Amino acid sequence: MVKSTLKNSFTTLFINTLSIRHKHIRYSLDRVIKSNVFSKSPVNQELLKYLVNCSLQGEIPKEFQIAADVFGRKYDPDKEINVRVYMHNLRKKLKEYYATEGKEDELILEFPKGQYAISFNHSPIKSLKKQVYRFSPMLFVASLILLISVLLFQLVFPLNQVKIGFWNDFLANGFPTRMVLGDHYFYRGILPSGKTVTMRDNRINSDADFDEYMKLHRELMEQREKTTLTYINNQAPLGLFYLMQLFGGGNFDLEMDYASRTKIDDFRDRNLLFIGSFKTLQQLKNTVEKLGLVYQIEETQLEYQTADSSLTFDNRSTPYLSYEHATVAYFSTPDGRRVLFFLCDQDIGNMALIKFFTDRNRMKDFSKKLDELNTTNFKAVFEVKGENRTDFDISLLRIDALPNDIAEIWP
16 A cells, blocks of 8 residues: 555655756747747747657657658658758757757757757756845845945954055055945846846946847847846955955045946045956946956956057866966056056956965065066956865966056046
8 A cells, every 4th residue: 555655645745846857948949939039930830849849749850851841742752961051950950949049048958969859958057046046135145134234343353454565555545445335137027928137248238238138138128127126246245355454454435336326426535446347347447457457258258458469368167176367457646646456357357366465475576566666556467276166276477557648548
């Protein structure tokens, strides 16, 4: 009796699991069919639906079956090659779809060359990203709690001030300092299922980006809307922890804000210290690009422009190691204000940078390189190696002088 009950339970569980998987596959198929890539290709639509249905039923069709069932033709060895041509075109269409509209799809439909059985490949990384976006409100609250906890810890247990010459002029030049944390942009949208969720797109990093995107995709006007919700990465609270050790022992006029609430005019009478991703610069993006630091988001490439050339640095990953090119830009204004940017793509870049710039021994060697430039205005690029969100190693690749006159760059 017990064995029978267990068998029935496992059978029911298997059937329910299979049903959910089939539903997910058909939902993914529907996304592909309705995409711009496939919308004007009814032949590819029918062929893909047929192959998916066959695979779900555990069947691997022959060429003559495809010719008969999809194209309504009798099998003719002389025309057998036509089916292969259609299959070749279908592969190209799928490749195009997953390189554009479907690049964030969790489930990928594909079939090996020379075979007619569709495989359904699930991407756990893309699934995790969607879960992160879905729970972004909670992530924002958690990051805010962590940030406040770090500040309270420093107030209750103040640490001794670290004496580093690089920071003296920055912190004791008579101007208040505003520390700006780069926060990521979110918007609200409606999923195909009809559910409204918080969304994140690397190409949309400000209200201006959102407006521009909507101009190009007017069909989404009723499905997307702005929101005031943002979030900060791990680099912000960790960077703040190291900097509070630096600032904690002194009497400095220090403020803090988010990039989404920052305007250029806010710094006409104060210093700026920015910590964040290139994607979170908001109104400060134009200034950074004038300094010769241009980040190509979709290619994950940093263009580092010098007086006579432009260098490209790729942020790449291997199965075991991530490479990040993080940058620092620093300059002073004619009235003595200081502006400092810590910039990266992934968290490990700024985590490593800020640890570097708050390390007394490392900064001694770095200060010698600054002396050789014969200017206090500089930009530098570092290579950081790490795994996941942990940095292992940082090395200076190059450092260049910035113009002493930055009147056209900063107010």
